[in-house]
Amino acid sequence: DAGVIQSPRHEVTEMGQEVTLRCKPISGHNSLFWYRQTMMRGLELLIYFNNNVPIDDSGMPEDRFSAKMPNASFSTLKIQPSEPRDSAVYFCASSPGLAGVSGNEQFFGPGTRLTVL
Amino acid sequence: SQQGEEDPQALSIQEGENATMNCSYKTSINNLQWYRQNSGRGLVHLILIRSNEREKHSGRLRVTLDTSKKSSSLLITASRAADTASYFCATAVNDYKLSFGAGTTVTVRA
Numbered sequence: 001d002a003g004v005i006q007s008p009r010h011e012v013t014e015m016g017q018e019v020t021l022r023c024k025p026i027s028g029h030n031s032l033f034w035y036r037q038t039m040m041r042g043l044e045l046l047i048y049f050n051n052n053v054p055i056d057d058s059g060m061p062e063d064r065f066s067a068k069m070p071n072a073s074f075s076t077l078k079i080q081p082s083e084p085r086d087s088a089v090y091f092c093a094s095s096p097g098l099a100g101v102s103g104n105e106q107f108f109g110p111g112t113r114l115t116v117l
Numbered sequence: 118s119q120q121g122e123e124d125p126q127a128l129s130i131q132e133g134e135n136a137t138m139n140c141s142y143k144t145s146i147n148n149l150q151w152y153r154q155n156s157g158r159g160l161v162h163l164i165l166i167r168s169n170e171r172e173k174h175s176g177r178l179r180v181t182l183d184t185s186k187k188s189s190s191l192l193i194t195a196s197r198a199a200d201t202a203s204y205f206c207a208t209a210v211n212d213y214k215l216s217f218g219a220g221t222t223v224t225v226r227a
Contacts, residue, residue, distance in 0.1 A: 099209045
């Protein structure tokens with residue numbers, strides 16, 4: 001299994017540009033998560049999908065951020081327009097089930113390092 | 118806000134020594150997970166301990182859980198250079214959401 005695949009690995013863009021991050025979860029996993037990691041705020045959950053449906057997007061910082069999951073094997077996180085404060089590492093993770101009682105682990109992709117100039 | 122907090126923030130040890138880090142959390146839990154993150158990589162799951170367990174082993178890793186103190190510890194025995202990484206504890210805030218601590222950065226010196 002290739003694990004969670006993210007692209008691009010690095011993205012450098014200028015303020016105001018649109019950025020699209022892509023994720024392919026592990027086949028058979030029905031939960032998908034987008035996280036943002038910064039030194040200041042640590043690892044933050046942005047949005048959670050279950051069976052391709054967004055369940056919790058309360059972590060999405062503002063309307064400039066949007067995420068979609070058109071099918072079980074693909075998800076995108078879009079920032080439009082991008083701002084310098086969006087610079088961070090964005091991780092996609094997938095899981096075969098729930099974390100709460102079941103304790104299912106999350107499988108993380110390698111991340112996309114985004115720099116907005 | 119973060120549910121779990123690791124201590125210390127950073128740890129530097131000699132190869133072959135043991136490394137111990139702690140995690141404190143705020144609310145009752147069903148289980149607690151530990152993850153490792155190597156520089157420039159994603160997080161990797163290490164071990165899960167359930168609330169009815171007090172200790173668990175996996176290779177050179179030993180995890181303890183004290184629900185009365187709302188704390189957990191991760192011990193890495195006979196450390197190697199490859200153990201250099203950041204270590205995070207994670208607890209479930211609800212059915213799907215994991216809350217990660219700020220992490221402990223471990224440096225193993227050759």
